Amino acid sequence: MLVRVAAGIILREGRVFIALRSSDKHQGGLWEFPGGKCEEGEVSLSTLARELSEECGIETLDASHFQTVAHDYGDKQVELVFFVVKKFNGEPHGREGQEVRWVPLADLANYAFPEANQVIVDRLLK
Secondary structure, three states, rough: EEHHHEEEEEEOOEEEEEEEEOOOOOOOOOEOEEEEOOOOOOOOHHHHHHHHHHOOOOEEEEEEEEEEEEEEEEOOOOEEEEEEEEEOOOOOOOOOOEEEEEEHHHHHHOOOOOOHHHHHHHHOOO
């Protein structure tokens, strides 16, 4: 079964907002770009806006497609649609109790991300 996910690369002043996945979730204990699963019939941009509101407490004002990544973890196949978010209302925070950080883009390599996210991390570091 393929799981479709929309994720936001939230940028501000050369830093990116990342969140730590709960240890009870798939790929738990790793850092991620916030987002979540697309509901049946939902378009990725709508998923992004809904998930960033639920998880981070922000209203997405401007998001542009960055890259789509398909990955097979063996136990789960995912299609991740990444968006760059540069304009938003509110201050991102861990609304669901998750640990979050604003990190300089150049420091992303110091954080462990799920395999499917690595291509995005590599591209952001260029």
